Amino acid sequence: MAKEKLVKEITSMDEDFARWYTDIVKKAELVEYSSVKGCMVIRPYGYAIWENIQKNLDNMFKETGHENVYMPMFIPESLLNKEKDHVEGFAPEVAWVTHGGSEKLNERLCVRPTSETLFCEHYKNIIQSYRDLPKLYNQWCSVVRWEKTTRPFLRSSEFLWQEGHTIHETEEEAIAETERMLNVYADFARDYLAIPVLKGRKTEKEQFAGAKATYTIEAMMHDGKALQSGTSHYFGDGFAKAFEIQYTDRNNQLKNPYQTSWGVSTRLIGAIIMVHGDDNGLVLPPKIAPSQLVIVPIATKKEGVLEKASELYDRLKASGLRVLKDFTDQTPGWKFAEYEMKGVPLRLEIGPRDIENNNCVLVRRDNGEKVIVSLDNLENEVNAILEDIQASLLKKAEKNMAENTFDATDLEEMKKIADEKNCFIRTMWCGDRECEEKLKDVVGVTSRCMPFTDEKLSDTCICCGKKAEKLVVWGKAY
Amino acid sequence: MAKEKLVKEITSMDEDFARWYTDIVKKAELVEYSSVKGCMVIRPYGYAIWENIQKNLDNMFKETGHENVYMPMFIPESLLNKEKDHVEGFAPEVAWVTHGGSEKLNERLCVRPTSETLFCEHYKNIIQSYRDLPKLYNQWCSVVRWEKTTRPFLRSSEFLWQEGHTIHETEEEAIAETERMLNVYADFARDYLAIPVLKGRKTEKEQFAGAKATYTIEAMMHDGKALQSGTSHYFGDGFAKAFEIQYTDRNNQLKNPYQTSWGVSTRLIGAIIMVHGDDNGLVLPPKIAPSQLVIVPIATKKEGVLEKASELYDRLKASGLRVLKDFTDQTPGWKFAEYEMKGVPLRLEIGPRDIENNNCVLVRRDNGEKVIVSLDNLENEVNAILEDIQASLLKKAEKNMAENTFDATDLEEMKKIADEKNCFIRTMWCGDRECEEKLKDVVGVTSRCMPFTDEKLSDTCICCGKKAEKLVVWGKAY
Numbered sequence: 001m002a003k004e005k006l007v008k009e010i011t012s013m014d015e016d017f018a019r020w021y022t023d024i025v026k027k028a029e030l031v032e033y034s035s036v037k038g039c040m041v042i043r044p045y046g047y048a049i050w051e052n053i054q055k056n057l058d059n060m061f062k063e064t065g066h067e068n069v070y071m072p073m074f075i076p077e078s079l080l081n082k083e084k085d086h087v088e089g090f091a092p093e094v095a096w097v098t099h100g101g102s103e104k105l106n107e108r109l110c111v112r113p114t115s116e117t118l119f120c121e122h123y124k125n126i127i128q129s130y131r132d133l134p135k136l137y138n139q140w141c142s143v144v145r146w147e148k149t150t151r152p153f154l155r156s157s158e159f160l161w162q163e164g165h166t167i168h169e170t171e172e173e174a175i176a177e178t179e180r181m182l183n184v185y186a187d188f189a190r191d192y193l194a195i196p197v198l199k200g201r202k203t204e205k206e207q208f209a210g211a212k213a214t215y216t217i218e219a220m221m222h223d224g225k226a227l228q229s230g231t232s233h234y235f236g237d238g239f240a241k242a243f244e245i246q247y248t249d250r251n252n253q254l255k256n257p258y259q260t261s262w263g264v265s266t267r268l269i270g271a272i273i274m275v276h277g278d279d280n281g282l283v284l285p286p287k288i289a290p291s292q293l294v295i296v297p298i299a300t301k302k303e304g305v306l307e308k309a310s311e312l313y314d315r316l317k318a319s320g321l322r323v324l325k326d327f328t329d330q331t332p333g334w335k336f337a338e339y340e341m342k343g344v345p346l347r348l349e350i351g352p353r354d355i356e357n358n359n360c361v362l363v364r365r366d367n368g369e370k371v372i373v374s375l376d377n378l379e380n381e382v383n384a385i386l387e388d389i390q391a392s393l394l395k396k397a398e399k400n401m402a403e404n405t406f407d408a409t410d411l412e413e414m415k416k417i418a419d420e421k422n423c424f425i426r427t428m429w430c431g432d433r434e435c436e437e438k439l440k441d442v443v444g445v446t447s448r449c450m451p452f453t454d455e456k457l458s459d460t461c462i463c464c465g466k467k468a469e470k471l472v473v474w475g476k477a478y
Numbered sequence: 479m480a481k482e483k484l485v486k487e488i489t490s491m492d493e494d495f496a497r498w499y500t501d502i503v504k505k506a507e508l509v510e511y512s513s514v515k516g517c518m519v520i521r522p523y524g525y526a527i528w529e530n531i532q533k534n535l536d537n538m539f540k541e542t543g544h545e546n547v548y549m550p551m552f553i554p555e556s557l558l559n560k561e562k563d564h565v566e567g568f569a570p571e572v573a574w575v576t577h578g579g580s581e582k583l584n585e586r587l588c589v590r591p592t593s594e595t596l597f598c599e600h601y602k603n604i605i606q607s608y609r610d611l612p613k614l615y616n617q618w619c620s621v622v623r624w625e626k627t628t629r630p631f632l633r634s635s636e637f638l639w640q641e642g643h644t645i646h647e648t649e650e651e652a653i654a655e656t657e658r659m660l661n662v663y664a665d666f667a668r669d670y671l672a673i674p675v676l677k678g679r680k681t682e683k684e685q686f687a688g689a690k691a692t693y694t695i696e697a698m699m700h701d702g703k704a705l706q707s708g709t710s711h712y713f714g715d716g717f718a719k720a721f722e723i724q725y726t727d728r729n730n731q732l733k734n735p736y737q738t739s740w741g742v743s744t745r746l747i748g749a750i751i752m753v754h755g756d757d758n759g760l761v762l763p764p765k766i767a768p769s770q771l772v773i774v775p776i777a778t779k780k781e782g783v784l785e786k787a788s789e790l791y792d793r794l795k796a797s798g799l800r801v802l803k804d805f806t807d808q809t810p811g812w813k814f815a816e817y818e819m820k821g822v823p824l825r826l827e828i829g830p831r832d833i834e835n836n837n838c839v840l841v842r843r844d845n846g847e848k849v850i851v852s853l854d855n856l857e858n859e860v861n862a863i864l865e866d867i868q869a870s871l872l873k874k875a876e877k878n879m880a881e882n883t884f885d886a887t888d889l890e891e892m893k894k895i896a897d898e899k900n901c902f903i904r905t906m907w908c909g910d911r912e913c914e915e916k917l918k919d920v921v922g923v924t925s926r927c928m929p930f931t932d933e934k935l936s937d938t939c940i941c942c943g944k945k946a947e948k949l950v951v952w953g954k955a956y
Binding site for chain 1: 526529553571574576589638
């Protein structure tokens with residue numbers, strides 16, 4: 001009855017990275033497909049990762065003064081139509097509700113693809129004076145975008161996310177908020193997900209529909225491709241004007257306020273998989289792993305083994321760690337493969353000989369290292385190793401990004417680099433959309449971001465040779 | 479510029495309970511209406527109550543072995559149609575998505591009114607053997623039911639809830655789960671919301687579409703009306719048969735598993751309002767209040783007052799309490815009314831004379847009692863009072879339910895009781911739907927539940943006089 005050793009069934013990442021990814025999301029039991037086109041079932045193990053992401057990010061939002069709210073999931077067509085750029089960006093990919101029960105609706109409702117319009121309508125209702133500002137709101141919900149090609153976590157028709165929506169007295173305050181939340185995202189990615197990111201501004205072509213500026217964090221996956229992992233938008237007073245949101249300022253004048261929005265989604269789980277995973281499965285950073293350590297008893301029928309394993313389980317749990325124990329009758333080998341597949345950061349093995357020596361064996365998921373540690377000091381040893389795993393994962397990911405980031409000042413050179421491997425390529429750019437599109441056609445890359453830097457690689461655009469002020473990072477993206 | 483004293487604007491509950499309710503949800507800033515028919519915006523203060531409900535209930539679910547998942551929000555029409563009773567119950571009130579972007583869909587999708595069908599499809603995919611059972615899943619999400627008449631929290635077209643869906647090897651196990659979760663709900667209502675509930679089984683007429691048995695917790699509001707506050711359903715193997723879910727049992731035979739589902743929603747916030755609120759606004763039980771105590775400094779311009787108030791804020795926060803401080807330039811009177819409206823359980827006033835005497839004043843929201851306490855022992859005093867408030871609220875609600883529950887053995891008597899006031903009326907019932915419907919027409923009540931008891935008030939049905947085994951509690955319901 002025992003399941004097969006799961007690891008045999010995964011495609012190697014070097015052979016086919018895309019299939020490797022799909023194998024992992026299925027075999028680590030993160031998601032399952034459903035009969036609804038482009039929608040996925042997030043299974044307990046996948047959802048537990050999302051819960052840890054939520055909990056920690058939500059704390060960071062609250063520490064920076066944000067409050068959670070909940071907006072309706074439907075947007076009347078007339079409301080979606082109020083901001084011109086916004087509706088143009090989203091209308092082609094929304095799901096339309098046309099009937100309630102057996103009755104045809106007077107006005108179609110779309111299922112929210114994002115909620116700027118609903119927040120604007122609400123802000124118009126509740127904001128009168130500068131005393132009502134700022135409002136720093138966030139919501140955790142699911143949104144729907146009718147995608148043609150979908151992949152679990154990376155691009156699905158429905159996905160879970162958070163969307164922050166804030167409104168301010170001044171331009172400066174709103175811009176500061178846009179930057180603050182980008183930094184929150186970057187810090188979270190680094191400190192919890194062990195993922196280094198590039199911070200920068202999107203080119204106009206890649207900007208959010210209706211935004212004056214879009215900031216982004218871009219992460220590099222193991223295969224050298226980029227994943228846009230979070231965005232923060234500055235809207236100026238464009239939405240406020242379209243929705244007629246006004247407030248009485250400190251000089252008793254009517255003014256339009258300034259707005260931002262920012263979001264990250266379950267896509268972050270895709271990033272974790274593709275940054276840290278290996279040919280044995282998922283590798284989870286201890287800070288967001290549903291279980292940080294799994295206890296696998298050896299020779300479970302020998303007297304005292306299960307008792308000792310239970311005792312260690314209780315001890316480690318009491319110390320505040322997230323611990324799992326597997327006392328089932330599967331073989332140790334099966335269990336090793338199973339928890340490697342699931343990316344549990346640390347495995348604790350304990351058998352009769354270990355007990356005799358007052359020891360246990362700890363095996364790291366990230367590098368396979370085995371150490372024998374005394375049971376006397378177990379909690380501290382485990383914590384130290386988990387910290388080291390967290391730091392090592394970040395370091396490895398930083399190394400991958402550094403080693404796969406190249407500068408180019410010549411189009412042929414750029415093309416050669418891009419043909420050779422997936423990577424980040426830094427070049428100067430004149431700012432023209434034409435050049436941006438040409439680079440896509442000729443080199444096969446898209447602009448990832450313009451990092452916040454004054455650095456210059458040359459004075460001219462890599463594409464047209466005209467004067468260039470902007471440093472851009474290009475890459476192939478998911 | 480100062481806001482008006484809010485409390486002046488509320489309708490008295492004795493004058494018009496429905497308007498009083500609507501005034502509170504608006505004035506305490508729990509919800510705001512939106513342009514989407516029957517949908518509401520849950521504002522930060524309302525959502526913070528929901529977050530506290532979620533956090534504590536979720537802990538109780540996890541302690542009883544449940545795991546969270548996320549299912550798609552759409553159900554293809556063919557999937558909804560698979561279980562006959564279920565689709566009949568829900569099809570008339572679902573929202574239909576017919577278009578994705580500009581394309582008409584091949585098959586309509588409904589926005590989930592509840593997710594039995596999706597869980598069944600998923601269970602069919604992942605369950606093969608008795609080793610895969612039980613699955614104890616839950617999800618937090620929003621659902622849509624196209625309601626004609628809506629009221630914030632009580633009945634809205636979209637609402638937030640949790641829905642547990644479990645699947646088991648045996649009938650006994652599934653029934654035990656159905657009962658266990660009903661008890662979790664009842665315990666939660668009593669221990670966190672300070673709301674006593676009646677536990678029982680629904681009559682067949684009031685049963686969930688597709689269920690073999692529906693259990694319910696029924697709470698009595700301040701006005702004597704009933705609010706169905708949570709339900710737990712036993713499905714037998716009906717859904718499993720309709721969806722062809724089978725597993726290989728311990729004797730290697732193919733069998734259909736047994737299922738349950740159970741849910742509570744933001745309706746619980748409506749219950750809190752209507753059980754504990756008064757003419758000054760909301761009254762929140764300390765265990766789920768977003769802020770348990772608010773600090774209002776008196777004579778803020780006097781030297782040392784704000785410093786002392788800040789010091790107390792830090793001390794109380796450090797002790798683990800949820801504390802708010804209001805150092806704005808509004809008058810103390812305005813602040814008192816404001817936090818009474820918002821139902822903050824305890825108010826701490828501190829002014830120059832208090833500081834001189836090393837004292838502060840604590841004022842209870844539930845009964846207005848004022849006590850002067852020494853600052854030396856503040857944390858303990860506050861905790862003791864909060865515990866007493868929690869206990870007093872429960873006691874008061876229990877008293878209201880006890881005083882407004884009556885037995886009747888005669889139809890005229892029952893009618894007289896029901897005409898006089900809203901209340902629970904206990905009678906014997908033969909079990910016939912006809913009698914149930916007649917009582918609705920003649921007495922104006924619906925069956926709330928059949929409590930789990932062997933108690934008998936007589937041997938005959940209050941309506942038809944035939945032999946009756948069942949004790950039923952009747953009432954007017956929201």
